Amino acid sequence: MFQVGCWGVLFWHLPHPVSSPSSASMEDGTVSHASPAEILERISAQLGCSPASAELAVHLDGTDELGHLRGLFHMPKTTDLSPTDPGLVHGTEDCVYLAGNSLGLQPKKTKEYLDVELDKWAKTGVHGHTEGSRPWVCAENTIEEMMAHLVGAMVEEVALMNGLTVNLHLLLLSFYKPTARRHKILIEDKAFPSDYYAVQSQIRLRGYEPQHSLLLIRPREGEDTLRTEDILTTIEKEGDSIAVILFSAVQYYTGQLFDMAAIATAGQEKGCLVGFDCAHAVGNVPLRLHDWGVDFACWCSYKYVNSGAGGLAGAFIHEKHSGSVRPALWGWWGHDLKSRFLMDNEMQLIPGVGGYRLSNQPILLVCSLQASLEIFSQTSMQALRKKSVLLTGYLEYLLKRNFGHEDADPHKAHVRIMTPSDPAQRGCQLSLCFSVPVTNIFRELERRAVACDMREPDVLRVAPVPLYNSFRDVHRFVCILREALAVSHGHPQGALL
Numbered sequence: 001m002f003q004v005g006c007w008g009v010l011f012w013h014l015p016h017p018v019s020s021p022s023s024a025s026m027e028d029g030t031v032s033h034a035s036p037a038e039i040l041e042r043i044s045a046q047l048g049c050s051p052a053s054a055e056l057a058v059h060l061d062g063t064d065e066l067g068h069l070r071g072l073f074h075m076p077k078t079t080d081l082s083p084t085d086p087g088l089v090h091g092t093e094d095c096v097y098l099a100g101n102s103l104g105l106q107p108k109k110t111k112e113y114l115d116v117e118l119d120k121w122a123k124t125g126v127h128g129h130t131e132g133s134r135p136w137v138c139a140e141n142t143i144e145e146m147m148a149h150l151v152g153a154m155v156e157e158v159a160l161m162n163g164l165t166v167n168l169h170l171l172l173l174s175f176y177k178p179t180a181r182r183h184k185i186l187i188e189d190k191a192f193p194s195d196y197y198a199v200q201s202q203i204r205l206r207g208y209e210p211q212h213s214l215l216l217i218r219p220r221e222g223e224d225t226l227r228t229e230d231i232l233t234t235i236e237k238e239g240d241s242i243a244v245i246l247f248s249a250v251q252y253y254t255g256q257l258f259d260m261a262a263i264a265t266a267g268q269e270k271g272c273l274v275g276f277d278c279a280h281a282v283g284n285v286p287l288r289l290h291d292w293g294v295d296f297a298c299w300c301s302y303k304y305v306n307s308g309a310g311g312l313a314g315a316f317i318h319e320k321h322s323g324s325v326r327p328a329l330w331g332w333w334g335h336d337l338k339s340r341f342l343m344d345n346e347m348q349l350i351p352g353v354g355g356y357r358l359s360n361q362p363i364l365l366v367c368s369l370q371a372s373l374e375i376f377s378q379t380s381m382q383a384l385r386k387k388s389v390l391l392t393g394y395l396e397y398l399l400k401r402n403f404g405h406e407d408a409d410p411h412k413a414h415v416r417i418m419t420p421s422d423p424a425q426r427g428c429q430l431s432l433c434f435s436v437p438v439t440n441i442f443r444e445l446e447r448r449a450v451a452c453d454m455r456e457p458d459v460l461r462v463a464p465v466p467l468y469n470s471f472r473d474v475h476r477f478v479c480i481l482r483e484a485l486a487v488s489h490g491h492p493q494g495a496l497l
């Protein structure tokens with residue numbers, strides 16, 4: 001189980017001649033708890049190459065037990081990306097896709113599943129509701145179990161429906177019940193705009209003012225990310241007036257992974273309800289929403305869960321609330337399936353989150369989500385996390401080694417990593433700040449077929465996704481970044497170290 005503060009569950013064994021980075025087997029009994037940097041240095045020493053060499057990346061890919069999963073996705077080619085300058089790339093090789101935090105890649109099965117349902121519709125029309133392997137009347141039910149597994153929930157605790165912001169509103173309508181004494185919502189400062197707007201408008205909807213009822217928690221002066229101790233202290237101090245604590249699980253801008261279990265416990269001890277927006281966490285880090293006692297959660301599925309833009313979103317309500325918390329808004333899809341079509345207008349509400357469904361499901365979105373969830377089912381979040389810690393650790397290692405120092409050389413650009421360096425406090429994304437304007441760097445990266453993203457005001461977000469990114473991708477990124485820095489900085493940056 002993944003625990004914040006104890007990331008070192010990266011078991012490592014050293015068979016001969018060179019260790020395998022993703023092997024969980026420890027039959028030789030030699031287990032070590034090494035940091036990614038130590039592992040990378042050890043393996044490159046064994047190989048007799050520099051940790052900066054492509055040889056190390058090739059070796060790590062060769063021993064990556066999840067490497068075959070990349071082949072299950074469509075990887076865009078360099079020349080298919082419009083900003084690419086054909087003179088700066090080699091032929092039609094794969095681009096360097098590090099934007100899975102924004103939009104996950106398309107599973108190859110997606111189209112096949114969509115075609116099945118389009119054909120069924122074309123050939124049988126309304127009969128599709130009840131026929132085939134994916135009857136439309138209960139299509140989402142066939143994939144909820146896989147999604148529940150991904151977020152560490154029981155299947156009855158999860159519903160797939162709507163979009164993320166819609167689900168956040170539906171959940172807040174039930175969970176945010178302000179009173180004169182307890183009317184605040186605590187969120188992190190610089191929360192994702194949609195979450196911020198949702199919370200603001202919910203406060204107004206209940207007749208309160210965000211000015212008094214919205215509590216923002218900021219990092220300390222001069223720091224980029226929040227300290228868990230500060231979050232817990234705020235909850236302890238302000239908890240009596242807080243109705244709902246709503247945090248992101250992984251912060252979209254900084255990449256910080258919050259200690260959800262600790263926040264949930266601290267909040268509930270003060271009588272608050274605790275929810276998480278898991279948009280940047282689901283499919284990225286192992287989640288145990290049930291065991292952590294999280295009251296409610298929501299997420300989208302088009303980032304690390306690869307369901308395509310606007311894909312079917314998720315909602316979670318802990319089983320402990322299934323008898324007590326009811327949806328404020330009803331629709332026929334929240335009615336028990338057994339009697340839903342009696343059309344007697346006698347609501348038989350499904351207990352828990354199932355009762356929050358309003359409309360019949362968009363079957364085409366179910367197809368694309370299914371294609372991706374089936375890939376997750378071929379592995380586990382633990383295996384993905386293990387690779388992820390090393391893959392992102394590798395990126396961090398190369399960045400720090402090459403661009404990390406504000407050394408005496410004024411000709412060298414430098415990169416600061418805003419994301420916590422403790423792997424327990426981050427997922428796969430690193431957020432980077434530069435000593436030169438980020439827009440220039442971003443443009444130069446795009447011309448060289450790197451897909452990553454820039455977020456205002458000054459951050460470049462880079463996400464090596466363990467499901468389909470390789471160590472070679474990370475190595476190529478760092479080489480291209482060196483060129484981009486040289487161009488933006490107007491000075492060569494020297495060889496990669």
Ligand SMILES: *Cc1c(COP(=O)(O)O)cnc(C)c1O
Pocket residue numbers: 163164165166192194195248252277279280300
């Ligand atoms: C991506 C993201 C959203 C987007 O919301 P939609 O309703 O899916 O458009 C909202 N909140 C967070 C934290 C996100 O990361």
